[in-house]
Amino acid sequence: MNAPATLAPAAELVGTDLIVDGLRCAGCIAKLEHGLLAQARVAEARVNFTTRRLRILHDASLDADALIADVAALGFEAHVLAQAAAPDRESRRLARALAVAAFAAMNVMLLSVSVWSGADGATRALFHWLSALIALPAIAYAGRPFFDSAWRALRQGRTNMDVPISIGITLTCAMSLYETAVQGPHAYFDGAVMLIAFLLGGRLLDSVMRERAQDGVAALLRKLPDDVRVLGGDGEVRSVPTAEVRPGMRVLVPAGDRIGVDGQVEAGISDVDRSIVTGESAPEPIAPGGTVLAGTINLTSPLTVRVTAAAADTVLADIARLMEAAGQSKSRYVRIADRASRLYAPAVHLLAALSCTGWLLAGAGWHAALLTAVAVLIITCPCALGLAVPVAQVVASGALMRRGVLVRDGAALEKLAAVDTVLLDKTGTVTLGQLIPVSGLPEDAAARRVLLALALGTRHPHARAIARALEAEGVVPALISELRELVGSGVEAIVEGRRAALGRVEWVAPGAAAAAATGPRTWFAFDPAAPACIAFSDAVRIDAAPAVARLRALGLDVQFVSGDAGAVVQSLATRLGVQGHAEMSPADKYDAVARAEAAGRRVLMVGDGVNDGPALKCASVGMAPSAASDVGRQAADIVFFGDWLMPVPVAIAAARRTMRVVRQNFALAIGYNLLAVPLAIAGQVTPLVAALAMSGSSILVVGNALRLRGAAR
Amino acid sequence: MSIVAVLIPVALLLGLLGLGAFFWASASGQFDDLDGAALRILIDDEPQRPDDRP
Numbered sequence: 001m002n003a004p005a006t007l008a009p010a011a012e013l014v015g016t017d018l019i020v021d022g023l024r025c026a027g028c029i030a031k032l033e034h035g036l037l038a039q040a041r042v043a044e045a046r047v048n049f050t051t052r053r054l055r056i057l058h059d060a061s062l063d064a065d066a067l068i069a070d071v072a073a074l075g076f077e078a079h080v081l082a083q084a085a086a087p088d089r090e091s092r093r094l095a096r097a098l099a100v101a102a103f104a105a106m107n108v109m110l111l112s113v114s115v116w117s118g119a120d121g122a123t124r125a126l127f128h129w130l131s132a133l134i135a136l137p138a139i140a141y142a143g144r145p146f147f148d149s150a151w152r153a154l155r156q157g158r159t160n161m162d163v164p165i166s167i168g169i170t171l172t173c174a175m176s177l178y179e180t181a182v183q184g185p186h187a188y189f190d191g192a193v194m195l196i197a198f199l200l201g202g203r204l205l206d207s208v209m210r211e212r213a214q215d216g217v218a219a220l221l222r223k224l225p226d227d228v229r230v231l232g233g234d235g236e237v238r239s240v241p242t243a244e245v246r247p248g249m250r251v252l253v254p255a256g257d258r259i260g261v262d263g264q265v266e267a268g269i270s271d272v273d274r275s276i277v278t279g280e281s282a283p284e285p286i287a288p289g290g291t292v293l294a295g296t297i298n299l300t301s302p303l304t305v306r307v308t309a310a311a312a313d314t315v316l317a318d319i320a321r322l323m324e325a326a327g328q329s330k331s332r333y334v335r336i337a338d339r340a341s342r343l344y345a346p347a348v349h350l351l352a353a354l355s356c357t358g359w360l361l362a363g364a365g366w367h368a369a370l371l372t373a374v375a376v377l378i379i380t381c382p383c384a385l386g387l388a389v390p391v392a393q394v395v396a397s398g399a400l401m402r403r404g405v406l407v408r409d410g411a412a413l414e415k416l417a418a419v420d421t422v423l424l425d426k427t428g429t430v431t432l433g434q435l436i437p438v439s440g441l442p443e444d445a446a447a448r449r450v451l452l453a454l455a456l457g458t459r460h461p462h463a464r465a466i467a468r469a470l471e472a473e474g475v476v477p478a479l480i481s482e483l484r485e486l487v488g489s490g491v492e493a494i495v496e497g498r499r500a501a502l503g504r505v506e507w508v509a510p511g512a513a514a515a516a517a518t519g520p521r522t523w524f525a526f527d528p529a530a531p532a533c534i535a536f537s538d539a540v541r542i543d544a545a546p547a548v549a550r551l552r553a554l555g556l557d558v559q560f561v562s563g564d565a566g567a568v569v570q571s572l573a574t575r576l577g578v579q580g581h582a583e584m585s586p587a588d589k590y591d592a593v594a595r596a597e598a599a600g601r602r603v604l605m606v607g608d609g610v611n612d613g614p615a616l617k618c619a620s621v622g623m624a625p626s627a628a629s630d631v632g633r634q635a636a637d638i639v640f641f642g643d644w645l646m647p648v649p650v651a652i653a654a655a656r657r658t659m660r661v662v663r664q665n666f667a668l669a670i671g672y673n674l675l676a677v678p679l680a681i682a683g684q685v686t687p688l689v690a691a692l693a694m695s696g697s698s699i700l701v702v703g704n705a706l707r708l709r710g711a712a713r
Numbered sequence: 714m715s716i717v718a719v720l721i722p723v724a725l726l727l728g729l730l731g732l733g734a735f736f737w738a739s740a741s742g743q744f745d746d747l748d749g750a751a752l753r754i755l756i757d758d759e760p761q762r763p764d765d766r767p
Contacts, residue, residue: 025752025755026752026753026754026755026756027755029749029752029753029756030756030757047746047749048745048746048749049746049748049749049752050745050746050747050748050749051746092739095739095744096735096736096739099732099735099736099739100732103728103729103731103732106728107724107725107728110724130721134725
């Protein structure tokens with residue numbers, strides 16, 4: 001595309017992939033691409049609208065966070081995509097195989113039509129040979145996905161959908177080749193190639209769906225700093241790799257740094273952002289004697305911590321281990337099509353064998369008996385299982401995608417339809433996970449500008465919340481001088497000769513009456529006579545109440561599982577009319593899910609934080625908002641965009657509709673088999689009948705699946 | 714019937730040509746962003762920078 005003209009040729013360019021939410025139209029694409037290109041350090045920006053990805057080629061001095069901030073400034077929400085898509089993806093291989101199969105099917109069909117319309121003798125033999133010449137290489141190439149998978153299953157002593165398909169195709173080809181050689185009337189090359197083409201269509205849709213929802217995989221332990229500052233006995237500070245830190249050591253944690261170890265505070269008073277472990281968005285004050293966890297962030301002033309656990313023994317490492325264990329149990333789920341084929345494949349093979357022996361006993365020759373058996377196999381080949389299930393799931397997930405719900409794979413939809421219990425995390429899931437100032441912002445325009453200028457001077461979560469709220473209102477920061485941040489207290493500056501301060505009450509306005517209000521708050525003083533107390537709360541998603549009501553209307557048992565304090569959870573739970581469990585550790589959440597699953601319930605876990613990771617993995621289905629931590633997104637099967645909670649019930653309703661259509665398709669397929677199989681056993685199925693029956697039933701099930709286009713309501 | 718000897722190879726050749734075109738298109742990323750391509754025609758001009766084009 002465009003050459004990076006404004007960059008010096010020597011500048012090192014790196015590529016970053018982001019996943020972007022909020023793209024709706026051509027205007028969005030243009031705004032995003034042009035907006036990013038206006039930046040001197042961005043060489044190329046290209047949106048892939050289908051996958052909602054944004055690929056940026058930029059100067060190495062920009063990092064992902066800066067790019068995300070740039071994208072946010074343009075009005076879009078972006079997340080890092082840790083893994084760039086592999087160039088040769090599965091769907092591309094399948095598409096090529098499908099192209100070959102379709103090409104072969106059309107040409108063989110052309111020849112077959114002449115045979116059916118009466119060609120015989122040398123012409124028929126020639127056309128059969130030509131068909132074989134086209135079909136055999138095409139099947140060898142396009143059938144590989146089925147043969148490989150069937151072979152893998154057989155080697156492990158299992159059977160799957162691909163086993164009957166492979167056996168059917170191989171037998172059909174062998175039989176047709178023999179027919180061609182002896183100049184017989186019935187060669188089924190057209191049927192075999194068409195079957196492969198239809199099945200590849202289903203397989204392709206399945207993999208397109210999986211790849212569309214693929215998100216980056218991020219390692220949990222990347223959250224830990226690589227090395228920590230250890231305080232020696234002589235007061236000397238050394239940098240020690242995190243892996244070599246032992247319990248009992250004393251570690252110095254500067255303000256603003258991520259804490260690398262679990263431990264107990266020995267000195268220093270600060271605030272800690274524990275959202276990674278507890279999901280609690282408000283910073284927590286900490287004093288000597290308090291405990292800190294690895295992965296959390298020390299916000300306001302330096303701490304000296306005595307290590308109680310490091311590296312593989314920390315709470316964060318425990319979470320990683322729990323997730324790994326949960327993930328293993330999850331992969332044991334068997335897709336509905338594979339479950340059906342466990343019954344279907346033996347039945348079909350038995351039927352074919354029976355009709356072969358039946359005809360032999362009845363006095364027919366080997367040739368005629370085998371031909372009948374092949375006709376039975378071709379007629380019963382599981383087109384509906386191979387095509388109808390993925391088509392239904394792909395149509396439904398496309399509909400969900402338009403509603404802002406990304407489904408990772410078809411299995412997730414199948415499991416979602418069977419869910420009977422919904423566990424909701426509070427922070428970040430039912431709430432937006434973002435502090436917003438609810439009261440105390442100054443009314444006076446000049447004071448608001450001063451407040452914004454102060455808030456922009458620090459990275460404390462309270463200040464950032466204020467800055468976000470004021471910037472959203474279009475407030476412009478005032479000119480201030482002598483801005484300084486007092487670690488542990490707040491920020492202050494001189495404005496028009498007066499002191500303005502934002503921070504702790506005892507520093508900002510000593511002597512001010514401590515407000516009775518609970519919850520996180522901060523103080524702002526510009527007018528010394530009237531210091532303002534700014535209170536924050538975590539905003540509940542606007543449609544939380546109707547969404548929960550709809551979940552209950554769907555017959556689901558809805559509960560809260562939260563790491564937050566009891567009172568906060570209880571008040572929200574009462575408001576929404578659900579049962580709330582508070583103060584749950586990541587392991588408690590995991591246990592709650594595991595217990596319910598063990599009791600035979602099917603759990604949907606909706607959560608966002610690292611603390612929800614094990615529970616998301618352990619539940620039948622995990623669902624996470626797109627703003628979740630990358631660990632949460634990675635653990636979830638389904639990701640939903642936007643500030644709404646409604647996608648949760650919408651996805652469940654759509655999944656149930658999808659499974660209803662899948663069951664209808666099974667019924668259609670079985671009904672078709674009931675009609676066609678007796679004909680095949682009776683030896684009445686010619687290649688023409690087989691071709692008609694196969695395409696007819698495929699069109700029927702695909703048409704039925706297309707009804708799901710409006711499923712996401 | 715001898716015309717068949719010409720027509721069938723011609724038909725196959727044309728089909729193979731189409732197949733080859735598809736393989737080329739798939740390898741060069743023509744199908745990577747189907748929805749985006751439909752929208753991009755509505756954007757007035759592609760992002761350009763001075764000295765961008767030869």
